[in-house]
Amino acid sequence: MVWWRRRDSREQWKNLTTRYEKHVIWDTDTYVAYEIKVQAINDFGPGPESPIIIGHSGEDYPRSAPTNIRIRPDSTRAIIMWSPVSYESVQGELKEYRVYYWRESSKLKGLSVSREKKYQSFSTTSSKPQGTLKDLIPYSNYKLYMVVVNGKGEGPSSTTHDLQTSEGVPGPPRYLRVQERNMDTIYLDWDQPLEPNGILTGYTLKYRTVNGTKVGRMQTENFQSNITSYTLRKADRNARYKFDLSARTQIGLGEAYIVDVTQSTNEARGSKIWNVTVSPNTNYANISWTHNFPPDSTEFVIEYIDSNETVTNVTVKHETPVKLAGLIAGAKYRVRVYSREFTSVSSKYVSFETSSAYTKDQVDIATQGWFIGLMCAIALLVLILLIVCFIKRSRGGKYPDKATWKRHWHLSRLVNQLEKMYIITKRQASVSYHLKVEGTRSVDTDSDEDNKPLQGSQTSLDGTIKQPDSEDSLVDYGEGGDGQFNEDGSFIGQYTVKKDKEETEGNESSEATSPVNAIYSLA
Structure with missing residues (x-):
C-alpha cells in the first residue's frame, strides 16, 4: 500500500494498493513536494509503515528571467549583479544563473574581432546574487544577457545589456625580427600587437649583451607608436644579445616579445639560404629551399605575409618541401626562410599567389573536347533536319530530273x-x-x-x-x-x-x- 499527500497542504493521506514495486501519481502540480510512505500487507494484515520521505513532482522550464541587471566593468573583468527570480517561477530545482556574453567590437576602428558567444555560470541562492566575468579583452564593447537554469533546462532570456571594458595594457608585438646586415650593426623590425587593448603610445626595447655567464647592463630605447624598426650599432663585433620589446598604452607596458640570440652571428658566417621555390595551390603551398648549414645544426622558420601585412611564422626542420596549409584561395603572399638560431641568415622574399577556387574546382566547359563534339553533332543534326524539311517542302514541285x-x-x-x-x-x-x-x-x-x-x-x-x-x-x-x-x-x-x-x-x-x-x- 502506497500513501502520499502534498507536504504544504497537510491534507488527508491518499493511498493505493498495488502488487508492483512502483507507482505513478498523475495530475500533480509542477515540482510540488509530497510526503510518501509505503506499507506492506499480507494475509495476516498490514505491516509497519516505512519512514516518510519527501519527493517532488516533475520539473518544467523556468518561467522568468533575472531582472534588474547591473554591470560594473574594468579592463578585463566585470561584476554582474541581478535580482533573483521567485521560487514558483523556477518550476524545478534551481541549478544556476547563466550569463551569455560576446565581444561585439573593439573601440579601435578597423580592428576585426571574433563574435564567438561564451557563457559563465553562477550558482547562488543569495538574496543579492552577483558574479564576476573574467578574461575580458580591454577596450572592447560586449553584450550579455542572463537565463535561469533548472533540471529541465533554460528559461527565457533577459533583456540584452551593453558592457564596455576600459583600456588595458597591450598584448605582445606580432613579431620581432633581428638581422645582422653587416659586422657592426644589427637591424630590428616589428609590428603592432594583435590586441592593442587601447591606444598605443609607443614601444620600449630592452637589450643586453650576453657572454657565457656574464650579462651586460640593460639598455633601454623608447619609440613612438609609429616607429617599427631600429638599427643597433654593436660595441663588440663578437657580442651576443638578448632583446625584449613591449608595446605600451596609458595604462603601462604590455607583454614582451623576447628574442634570445644565444649564439654569435659570426658562428653562422658563410651560411646562407637561397633558391626558395613556391608551388602554390588553392589553399596551400609547398615551399622548398637550398641551404649550406651542417645537418641538424639549425631549425628553419618560414615567414609568410599576406596582403593585410599579417605575419605568420612556421618553425620546421631542414627537410623540404614543407606544406603551408590554411591559405586563402586567390590571395597574394610574400614568403622567406631564415634560421631560427641565426636569424640574420635569411633568404630573400618570394612573392606568390594561390590559385582561385574557380580554376581548381571548375573547368571552362567551352574548352572541353566532349562539349565541342556535342555542339558539332547538334549542328550536323540541325543541318540534316533543314535538308529533310527542304526536300519535303519541294515534293509538290517538279519531278526529279x-x-x-x-x-x-x-x-x-x-x-x-x-x-x-x-x-x-x-x-x-x-x-x-x-x-x-x-x-x-x-x-x-x-x-x-x-x-x-x-x-x-x-x-x-x-x-x-x-x-x-x-x-x-x-x-x-x-x-x-x-x-x-x-x-x-x-x-x-x-x-x-x-x-x-x-x-x-x-x-x-x-x-x-x-x-x-x-x-x-x-x-
Whole structure:
C-alpha cells in the first residue's frame, strides 16, 4: 500500500494498493513536494509503515528571467549583479544563473574581432546574487544577457545589456625580427600587437649583451607608436644579445616579445639560404629551399605575409618541401626562410599567389573536347533536319530530273508497269459506267481501244509503235535516250494529260486513283 499527500497542504493521506514495486501519481502540480510512505500487507494484515520521505513532482522550464541587471566593468573583468527570480517561477530545482556574453567590437576602428558567444555560470541562492566575468579583452564593447537554469533546462532570456571594458595594457608585438646586415650593426623590425587593448603610445626595447655567464647592463630605447624598426650599432663585433620589446598604452607596458640570440652571428658566417621555390595551390603551398648549414645544426622558420601585412611564422626542420596549409584561395603572399638560431641568415622574399577556387574546382566547359563534339553533332543534326524539311517542302514541285531517273531506273520500270495496270483498270471502269448510264455503247468500243497504242508509249524513228515489252529495256533510260522525257527529264506529263481528259468526260469513281501519284509521293 502506497500513501502520499502534498507536504504544504497537510491534507488527508491518499493511498493505493498495488502488487508492483512502483507507482505513478498523475495530475500533480509542477515540482510540488509530497510526503510518501509505503506499507506492506499480507494475509495476516498490514505491516509497519516505512519512514516518510519527501519527493517532488516533475520539473518544467523556468518561467522568468533575472531582472534588474547591473554591470560594473574594468579592463578585463566585470561584476554582474541581478535580482533573483521567485521560487514558483523556477518550476524545478534551481541549478544556476547563466550569463551569455560576446565581444561585439573593439573601440579601435578597423580592428576585426571574433563574435564567438561564451557563457559563465553562477550558482547562488543569495538574496543579492552577483558574479564576476573574467578574461575580458580591454577596450572592447560586449553584450550579455542572463537565463535561469533548472533540471529541465533554460528559461527565457533577459533583456540584452551593453558592457564596455576600459583600456588595458597591450598584448605582445606580432613579431620581432633581428638581422645582422653587416659586422657592426644589427637591424630590428616589428609590428603592432594583435590586441592593442587601447591606444598605443609607443614601444620600449630592452637589450643586453650576453657572454657565457656574464650579462651586460640593460639598455633601454623608447619609440613612438609609429616607429617599427631600429638599427643597433654593436660595441663588440663578437657580442651576443638578448632583446625584449613591449608595446605600451596609458595604462603601462604590455607583454614582451623576447628574442634570445644565444649564439654569435659570426658562428653562422658563410651560411646562407637561397633558391626558395613556391608551388602554390588553392589553399596551400609547398615551399622548398637550398641551404649550406651542417645537418641538424639549425631549425628553419618560414615567414609568410599576406596582403593585410599579417605575419605568420612556421618553425620546421631542414627537410623540404614543407606544406603551408590554411591559405586563402586567390590571395597574394610574400614568403622567406631564415634560421631560427641565426636569424640574420635569411633568404630573400618570394612573392606568390594561390590559385582561385574557380580554376581548381571548375573547368571552362567551352574548352572541353566532349562539349565541342556535342555542339558539332547538334549542328550536323540541325543541318540534316533543314535538308529533310527542304526536300519535303519541294515534293509538290517538279519531278526529279533525268539524271535522277537514270540513277533510279528500276523505280521507273515499276512506275511504267503500274501505269499499264492503271489504264486497264480505268478502261474497264469506264465501260461499266457507260453501259449503265447511256445504254447505247457496246463492248466493241473497248475492242477498238484495245487496238490503239498506249498514250504513254513513244513512236520510233521509223514510224513503228514500240511494244510494251520493249519498255523494260534499259536502252530507253540509258545514255542518249531522251525520247521519253520532257524538258525536265520527266515522262509523267503524258499520263497527266490523259487523266485530265478523262476527268472532264465523266464522274469517275473515287476508288480509281492512279498509283503513279502514290509512287512519286513516296519517292
